[in-house]
Amino acid sequence: MLEFETAQGNKYAWCDDVGLIIPESLEMRAILNQINLQDPVLDESILKTLMKSYNEDEIKYCYKWIKKWRKIMPKQNALKIPQEIPAESIKPFVLRHCLRQLILDVTEDCNFRCKYCTFSEYYEFTRGYSKRHMNFEVAKKAIDLYANLLKEGRRFNPWREHYIGFFGGEPLLNFDLIKECVNYIESRYGKWHYSMTTNGSLLDEEKGEWLLDHKFSILVSLDGPEEEHNRNRVFCDGRGTFNQIMKNLATMLEMGYKDIRAITVLDPKSDISEIEKFFQRNDVPPISRATNVTKMEGCKYYDQFSKEDQQFFLHRVETARTRYMDRISNNLKNNKKNPFSDALFYRILISMLLGPITLQSSKSLAPFTGTCVPGLKIFVDVEGNIHACERILTNFPIGNVYDGLNYHRIGEILKDYFHHMERCPSCRVRKLCNKCFHDFCTDQGFSSSNNVCQEIESSTLKSLSEAVSIAEIDSKLVDRADIKYESLMKWRV
């Protein structure tokens, strides 16, 4: 078990075999240092020795509890890298558990040149800028393929609904295609769930009304106040894009558009305090999530920042975290809402404390890392090639809209991926891992986990410590996100 300590000074241990955190005392650690949790038989003489150095009652209690805990420890022999992915298991798995969303890359063109864009020169293995649009023939094929897969998959998962997302480049540069797709879907298949990720610059009133009519869920990239946003998000000619976006957002909010949220990207120069203030404004849509500039194999974006820049940024994050924790301590009463810090810290909190699979062997074909099985999303590029998601490089296609999903290829990718995950069986934060294909892919295949995951245990434990520090102040913040919460808390004051 891995030890960690919270801001309040409490000690815990992460038990990866079970997938839970346990509170830890000096006595608990002393016993754990002497025994193997899989077989916690402690020699009487060692127990007596420990009782001399530690509180006797506590030693007895901890030993009893550890023996109790052992009853739920899973057998260790399951921890092996899968050598083969049975071909016959892939299609049923995809039809049962995957196909959650079709994403159409309607254009590779963009009217922005965001400095951290994954298609910029900072990213060695991505495709670079392009003017290519998807045509309706490809889009229609993709829609029909997805509809047919869901039809075929109904017998495996009758509760699945159709979700389609429009992505780019800037998808509104090919707005006619989006309209054509939606008209086609509604005339042939009925209503689907629609979403779009946009830079917001082309989101005028006319488009807004059409999107509202079709109940689009919209994500707009917005990095904060003007200075913050324009530092990275610029038009092709270098002008800042902030004013244009805010003008469009004002129109959208005025027309009563509710399902519109912002996504924010941070880099080492981001002024978190200013961004926090910005998202407290009434003329700014709610924030969906805040993430760092994408780090992946071949990324050189961060090379431009000095160590001091990076440390200063970490200091800003820590200061924001302290403010967030103070706000929680005061029961949020005397403080204004702070949607940005909620997005920044709450997401990690939930991911760390409610994410891990506990006491259940994963049913996934992907037992290690946090990766999905390719096919969870159906990402279709402008030419009709299908990829595992919008974030993975194009050299891992899993089919195309003409021939359908290539289940054999999905199996090959999984097998190849896991052959590079040598570190996973001995990793002590397996169940907390959020790494996926995206973190390991290069133009030559996958990188080894021995290279990518060198600091995974320490960085994960740091995140865990931060999450538990918040949960210690108000555990309801976590508990309320569990759908069982209301039932469990019934009749409690």
Add this chain to the structure above:
Amino acid sequence: MYFRLNPECYFIKGECRSAIFDLIEGEIYALNEQETGLVSSFEANNPVDVDNEFLIELKRLCLGNFYSRSVYIQKIRIGSPRSENQINIPPSLARGFIEINNSCHRDCWFCGFNGIKRSSGCMGCNKWNEDGQPLSLDDWKRIIEELRDLDCRNLIITGGDLTLDWDRTMDILDFSYGLFPKIFMSFHQESISREIERDIANKATAIIQTEKLSDTLSDGSIYLLIANGSNGWKPNWIRKDNIIVDYIFKDQNHIPKDLPLMSKAKLSANMHFFLNNIRHHPCLGHTISICSDGKAIPCPMMRKYALGNVGKSPLYSIFQDFYLDKFWKLTLDKIDRCSSCEFRFACSDCRALEEALTGSHLGKRLCCYDPKIGEWQL
């Protein structure tokens, strides 16, 4: 100092009292009102008196511990709460009953045909006063494949008398074999023979319905023992691994209070059972039953709730209007009398029987505990 229950111990409050459920040891600790107040307080991270004898006892029982500062206790669970919230998750189907015929030459007094109220009738064979067109062998094979595709974990093949057309029954069993982790088949004791036992050996577990246990029981079979007042309601039987007691209720006004279904004996702090019951009905949850004519119902004994007919449409269509899901999610929290009870997640419940006894699908007759005053009324 602070005191908190361990990760494996759930504190559940009722309207009056409460209980601690140790999900590793499977123990239940019922608390009085004073203890309830104390646990409610320390579980909300309020400070405690380190000399409190009740807390010292809780620690001695290995249910919780003292801490010098307030701490976060992550409760034990199965699976990932975050995953449960995701969209497009497939249904989790634990039990699929298929009644492959509705014929029998016997006239058992406890048969469903006679409208008898029984506690485990679902596990036995029943003939029903229904005249729908029986499904063909091909229909059953299609339905079995559909159950397999829904990842059904237990297939229970029932009738009617499965031995009347044994070749057809074996055809269905052979087709099902290997598609499900477990297969069960129900028989009347008079129908089962060595040949039949040999035919199904290693493929399915027999559930043998009987009024009298023979001296030699087969370890590989499950016995469904019909019990009524005349042969004594031996409550300890329910604890035997391969004996299920099927209590028959002839006179609902005179139900013995010490019957396991009425008393503490029906409670269990089994981890899977307890955690499942927070969101699902302990029995209806994850269950579907297909009648001999293709009618889909929530359980074999709830005949009047037709979800659709899988002879005419595919099995998945039954799931799509979420009517079945309402039965799955009919937790005891939603049953009036149980909703204020601290044992609501540890309790077994047969909705079919309760409905037969009370006339309401939300009724409750089989319980001696009054959660409003916190007493077992024995």
